[in-house]
Each structure stands twice: as C-alpha cells, then as structure tokens.
Amino acid sequence: MSNLKSQIRVAILGYGNIGRAAEEAVKAAPDMELAGIYHHDDCLDKISNDKCQISNDNSQFSILNSQFSNAERPVDVVLVCTPTREVQKFATVLAARGICTVDSFDIHGQIWSLRTALDAVCQANQSVSIISSGWDPGTDSMVRALLQAMAPKGLTYTNFGPGRSMGHTVAAKAIQGVKNALSMTIPLGTGIHRRMVYIELEDGADFKTVEAAILADDYFAHDETHVIAVESVDALNNVAHGVNLVRSGVSGETHNQRFEFNMEINNPALTGQIMVSAARAAFRMKARGEFGAKTMIELRPIDLLPGTIEQNVKALV
C-alpha cells in the first residue's frame, strides 16, 4: 500500500493525560492516521489540535455519530480514554455501531463483567473491543500468563511502583482538611506496598487530625502508611511508575524456575502506546472476522506490531 499511514483510522475519545499520550503514539505509528479527537468539558485551553472536536453539552454520542457518518472513510478504532467508570457507556454505543474500541479499564474486579457485556454487543454487531489494555491490567497480565505457562505451579508477585496510586490519591484528597494530596505506592516485595501520602493542608487544618483520618481510611488502614505535610503537592508531580513482577515456579517436576519482569516508565505514555498497539490488533481481528470483546491475554503479540508476519517473525523470533 502506498500510504501506510492511512491503513488504520483511529479516533481518540477523551483528551486527558492518556488521550494526549495516545495522540502522540497514533502520530508515531507507521500505519495509522488520526481521524479525530473528541472531548467534552470546559478545558478548551488544553487542546491545540485542529482535529479536536469540542462539546460542552456532554453528548459526545451525537458528535461521534455525525463525524463518523460524514467522514469520507469510516473510523476503524476509537480509543476510549475517558475515566474508567465511563468506559462501558461509550464502548457499548460504539461497538453497537460496528466500530472497534480499545480501553484501559482498570478496576480488576469488574473486568470479567465488562468483557461479558461488551462481548455480546460486539458479537451482534461484528466489532472488536479490546478491554483493560494498559500495563496493569494489560501487558503485565500477558507476562503473568506467559510465566504461568512456563512454570504452571508457583507464586507470582506483582510489586508496583514507586509511583502514584490514582485510587489512593483520590481517597486522600477526600479527607477533610486536605487541600491537595499525592499517594505514592512503594513496593516492599511479595506484593506488599507502603503508602507515602504527601498532603497540602487546608488553612487552619490540624496535621495530627488529618493524619489520623487518613490512617483510619479503609484505603490506608491495611498497609504501612506515612503521611507527610508539604508546601506544594504540585511540586512533587511526576508520572513515573514501575513494576517488579516475580515468579518462582515449577516446570514439569523441576522446581526453582525463577523469572522477573521489571519496568521503569512514564505511566500515561506507556498506557497510551499500549492502547494504540491494541488498536492495531482490534483492526486486524475485525478484518479476520474474530469479533468480540477480548482482554490482552487473548491477543496474539504479533497483532500488536506494524509490519507483516514475515517481517516480525524474522526480526523477533
């Protein structure tokens, strides 16, 4: 094909940290074209892309519908970069229109239910939804599956960080007297984590009272937690994250098989990139008639990569 960039048309829904990272990854992909970016809120100043469509009426659906209908060529895949709790709503509407979606839905306990619901919509409408395709859940899940296949008996420990926990940060911010907060996850091994909670106090708030409230919160009560007052949480801002995933297991009857996967990464950049690579897999699976909702452990690694099977087998196997 003479214009590789136009092979796969990708749109981005939601233009936060991950949406912006995904935009960079789409632009860097040799076989993808950015079809549009869709966002609804009042942060117009954050957006400087001529393909960006803004809605203040909270109704992306109509914008998406009109854009996708009017386009000279249909959008192949929409990257759903909304907050995780809004993923199902948008992915369902898109899948029902036969448009593939990719999300990085990250509530581990609800992944199977999302997969079940979206799978039915995809099967009925000949679309593909790749769900939970960030790094955890996502590529870490693929590594865990691979290590399980290499040593079926044993224990895998996923140690996160050092890096910001979104859930714990939100929980700390909700405590009375906290103006701003950052909860860092520090790995202590065997899946045990320390929480380092940096807080800016509201005027007049008492540190000891706030600290006690944080330590009593269910998010923090079960882990070693340290609360530290700082002048500026913003001054600590850093999207670095990481993982140390270890398994010791048994292959056949042979014990003491040891495996380790480490990474130190920019969190939104990696998440956006993985979603873009998963969009390629969704496009190819739809072309082969493999409809449905899938998690990343259900994808072929080669489908994530540009290039032909021959090129990738020769370069990577």
Next chain:
Amino acid sequence: MSNLKSQIRVAILGYGNIGRAAEEAVKAAPDMELAGIYHHDDCLDKISNDKCQISNDNSQFSILNSQFSNAERPVDVVLVCTPTREVQKFATVLAARGICTVDSFDIHGQIWSLRTALDAVCQANQSVSIISSGWDPGTDSMVRALLQAMAPKGLTYTNFGPGRSMGHTVAAKAIQGVKNALSMTIPLGTGIHRRMVYIELEDGADFKTVEAAILADDYFAHDETHVIAVESVDALNNVAHGVNLVRSGVSGETHNQRFEFNMEINNPALTGQIMVSAARAAFRMKARGEFGAKTMIELRPIDLLPGTIEQNVKALV
C-alpha cells in the same frame, strides 16, 4: 468434563533431555494424557516407561502410523523432541496426517523457511504446527514482541546465560585432540558474550595446539574466548541457563522507557514445559479451525493455559 486428563492426548517423539522433561510436564498437566513415547536408538536403558515404543530400525514413521491408527482415540498433538535438524522431516509427515505438532526448532535463521514449508502442509491437511516453541526462540520472542509494542522505537538486547551453548559445545568437541568439551555462554551485556570452553584432552594431545585450534574456529573467533583444560567435563555438568533481556525505548514521543526480563532456569525442564503448553494452544487452534504453522509470537497467551477463559481472565488479568 469428568476426566480432564483425557482432554488432550499428547505423544512424545524423541526421548532425550527435552523429551524426558516434556513427559514430566504432560503428566503434570491437568488436561493432558500421555498417549505414547517414540524413540529410536540403542539407549534402551534410559527408558523406563511402559508407553515407550522402541525402534532400532530408524523408522519411527511406521511405528507412529501403526500406533496412531490402532489407538482407541487419535493422538491430538505430537511433541517433536528430536534433534533440531530432524524436526522438519517428522513434523511434515505428522502434519500431513492431520496431527498437530510442536517443536523447539532453534536455528534462528531458518525459522521462517520452516514455517513456510510446514504452513502449506498444515493448511492442506487441517493441522496446526507450533514451531520454535522453546524459550529462545519461543517465550523470549513473545517478550521481545511485547516490549516492541510497548516502546516501538529503541533497542532490545538479549543476553544469554550463564549456561551451556549446545552449538559451541559441539564445535569444541569436533576439534582434533578434544575428548570432551563444554562451552559456557557468559553474558557481558548489550548482546555480547564471553565463551568459557572447558575441555578434556585426548591422550597425548597438546593443550596449546588444541587451544589455538578452538580460538581459530569460526564459532569462537569473534568472541572473547577462554579455553580451560579439566580432568572431567562430566563433573561440570549442569543444565542451568538464563537470560537477561533489556529494552530501552520510546512510547509515543516519550523516551527512556525501560524494561527488563530475567530468568534463571533448568533449560530442558523449561523447554519441555513450554512445548507442552504450546501443545494445548495447537489443540485449541485446530478445534477452532485455525490451521497452519505458527511461531509463539502468533499465539494467544491464554491458549497456553489450562482452564476456561473466565478462570484465566479472573486470575491473571
């Protein structure tokens, strides 16, 4: 199903280090039954399995044919654990009979040609051959593909060892004056390796002459190589091996994304286990009508694992 062990009937062809390890992994698999072991040579004493069929006439084909025809239930997958240069011969005959095969063919430069040849046979006879499914090529290839998808620009270095190199050991043994040899691969980083060659000299052989011949051999001439005379190579025997696979790359426009995969393993035990896990994938792919020859980067990780999609998604994603 009441008897999970009988879901997949697996036979082993070739009863060397890997065949024996594969036997243990089949027996440990909750969904596999050992259908038979086929071997031809005179090392009867190595074999203590009542399912083992021995041929001294170098014609496994006839044994395989009669066994598979007479069996109450057909063999689903044959693990081809022969020397790598004999893989294509056996896999071709089996695939032509509609029987799935798995091998750990490890000559990197010839993998695409093996895949092309076997793919045609598999497509024509509705079988599946999973090729080069050891750890490198194999699971390392899957990790390389995954890291490429996570950070498309950058460099991956695969550092092997410390562990025995089969190819270099054979090359050292072929030098005149060498009675027995062991060539260890020592990783020096960035894909550069040292060769530690331990040799037992023939009676009357001159160490300096043998050392010079080894250093001049094309297998050793390009790497830092040390030759050491020992009383007994057998006393050094150890099937430990390992890998340190590192990538620093770019996700989207974000540089300095760092990844590392390490393992320290029993080599034949891991290879046998990976072949058994790949046999499960072959069985499932055939059941879905996905015929052909595939490398491991073309497999879904979930297909390597026993259990349902729901069980594995809930446990691993």
